[in-house]
Amino acid sequence: MTTDSTPPAGVLRPHAEQQYADELARLAEHDDRPRPPGWRLSPWAVTTYLMGGELPDGSRISPKYIGPRRLMEVAVATLATDRALLLLGVPGTAKTWVSEHLAAAVSGDSTLLVQGTAGTTEEAVRYGWNYARLLAEGPSEKALVESPLMKAMRTGAVARIEELTRMPGDVQDTLITILSEKTLPVPELGVEVQARKGFTVIATANDRDRGVNELSSALRRRFNTVVLPLPATAEEEVDIVARRVEQIGRALELPDAPAGLDEIRRVVTVFRELRAGLTDDGRTKLKSPSGTLSTAEAISVITNGLALAAHFGDGVLRAADVAGGIVGAVVQDPVSDRVAWQEYLETVVRERPGWQDFYRACREVS
Structure with a gap:
């Protein structure tokens, strides 16, 4: 056939x-x-x-x-x-x-x-x-x-x-x-x-x-x-996520809400650091959660965020739109994963320049 x-x-x-x-x-x-x-x-x-x-x-x-x-x-x-x-x-x-x-x-x-x-x-x-x-x-x-x-x-x-x-x-x-x-x-x-x-x-x-x-x-x-390996670099993974989110958004006929590369880059950074158990600069070791935190999950987090921004926000993808999705992706085990996530929020996200809005949004849904 x-x-x-x-x-x-x-x-x-x-x-x-x-x-x-x-x-x-x-x-x-x-x-x-x-x-x-x-x-x-x-x-x-x-x-x-x-x-x-x-x-x-x-x-x-x-x-x-x-x-x-x-x-x-x-x-x-x-x-x-x-x-x-x-x-x-x-x-x-x-x-x-x-x-x-x-x-x-x-x-x-x-x-x-x-x-x-x-x-x-x-x-x-x-x-x-x-x-x-x-x-x-x-x-x-x-x-x-x-x-x-x-x-x-x-x-x-x-x-x-x-x-x-x-x-x-x-x-x-x-x-x-x-x-x-x-x-x-x-x-x-x-x-x-x-x-x-x-x-x-x-x-x-x-x-x-x-x-x-x-x-x-x-x-x-x-x-x-x-x-098939995970994307080798953060930029490669950002490119994959951005392309797929655009394709999915067109297929679902979501209202126009351009995917912000800054938010995509933040989601990808969080996933890559937690997967590796180490921050990008190599200075801080992290507890890795039990989930896979795959590129496909990053795509899902951004797509869901776009739907929130389009239907319940001002049409611009912001930290608050992706916070719920990213917490749900990371915290699969309510005990061990929550500990790893809270530690990451307090030791990495809170201290990272320009990430205060993301920190507040994640704290609110955590």
């Missing part, structure tokens, strides 16, 4: 291939490099779609991922081989975002998705049955309910698996035959589905979930792993 490139009116979040259909079409028009079988674009064009760039006609491709280009080149090169790709990283490092855009650029369809949870069953990975039809007619092709992976194999597309290590180990291992033999047996019908060229799998896994349902060595060998 390939989704329509035009999303229905009023859709809150279009799929990547819908939202960026114009960019994908322009890339395809200018893409004269070799394309692997079943691919919509060449590996070079897929990487350009992810990282952004300028085409020969002067049109611009917006960056979808801000980080080391080499990581995206390795990821794309993996998809061009017979290996599956595992995107690994702490929460908020854009694993899901990257997997969606990779699938959109490679096969034009990012919707063939299996969401991994503790309750994910083998049927979600392999196939299921329409039981009413099964009882009435017995096992048949018409009674078969294809999983997203089976659909991807039949059509030569990219299948996505989110939170692979959240799935039970025996369910994970149903992937071994699919990834190694590129076939999916259906013994009830005495047939098998053989993957068409272009089929591959992109899985994501969370660094924090190690030990939940770790991959077996046999399954891990079927993947090439790319570790």
Whole structure:
């Protein structure tokens, strides 16, 4: 199945291939490099779609991922081989975002998705049955309910698996035959589905979930792993947050309230210092809270602040608009995290020049 490139009116979040259909079409028009079988674009064009760039006609491709280009080149090169790709990283490092855009650029369809949870069953990975039809007619092709992976194999597309290590180990291992033999047996019908060229799998896994349902060595060998890091510098993280907040604000049709870079920079600074357990100047050691304080959470704090500023303020993002969100993100454990947060407020924020408004706002909601 390939989704329509035009999303229905009023859709809150279009799929990547819908939202960026114009960019994908322009890339395809200018893409004269070799394309692997079943691919919509060449590996070079897929990487350009992810990282952004300028085409020969002067049109611009917006960056979808801000980080080391080499990581995206390795990821794309993996998809061009017979290996599956595992995107690994702490929460908020854009694993899901990257997997969606990779699938959109490679096969034009990012919707063939299996969401991994503790309750994910083998049927979600392999196939299921329409039981009413099964009882009435017995096992048949018409009674078969294809999983997203089976659909991807039949059509030569990219299948996505989110939170692979959240799935039970025996369910994970149903992937071994699919990834190694590129076939999916259906013994009830005495047939098998053989993957068409272009089929591959992109899985994501969370660094924090190690030990939940770790991959077996046999399954891990079927993947090439790319570790997505947190942004290397504060300015890089500020850039990511500002870009995503602007995109989300447009999608949600929030009233015009320009995101203030000063407030974004403060939120990013707080998150980075608490994550590292050390202030930017290296002078003060800090207690790190239990939460991840990811870039994605910073984006959420700023977006919520913009909604507050637009609907309940004067339209200008201020410290009071982000204070509640940032306290909620930091204080996940009401005991240990609150101690760490109060200590940070009193020893760092209160003494930092130009941060008095932020200190007062955080004290008020704390």
